[in-house]
Amino acid sequence: MALRMDNVGIVVEDLTAAVDFFLALGLELEGRAMIDGEWAGRVTGLPGQRVEIAMMRTPDGHGRLELSRFLHPQPAADHRDSPVNALGYLRVMFAVDDIDLTLERLRAHGATLVSADVVRYEDVYRLCYLRGPEGLLIGLAEELR
Secondary structure, three states: OOOOOOOEEEEOOOHHHHHHHHHHHOOEEEEEEEEEOHHHHHHHOOOOOEEEEEEEEOOOOOOEEEEEEEEEOOOOOOOOOOOOOOOOOOOEEEEEOOHHHHHHHHHOOOOEEOOOOOEEEOOOEEEEEEEOHHHOEEEEEEEOO
């Protein structure tokens, strides 16, 4: 049985811009490191890999994002501009306390809404999808009280 989900991995080209974006969203930087060596290539199936990572933690301490910038080998595919109905991993959704203020902060880091506006789901949530750094798909949800 799974005990928990440790992290979600996201590959980026500009690690600093991605870190800045997720800091503006309210995540905390746990640290940055270089990952390489024989063991790492055996885990990923990429012999000789060299990857710079930044581990980001949600404020509640339960969720993490591992942002990775591959130095070797170069990224093999690019799915960042895939539509929201593409197969595979889609997006990361974050619960926020104020969706309007969060969007304002993230727009300063290049975020754009996927649709024209924030949508209300019954009397439960305000929701939106946005494109963050490098076109990453991010969801925001504000619980209505």
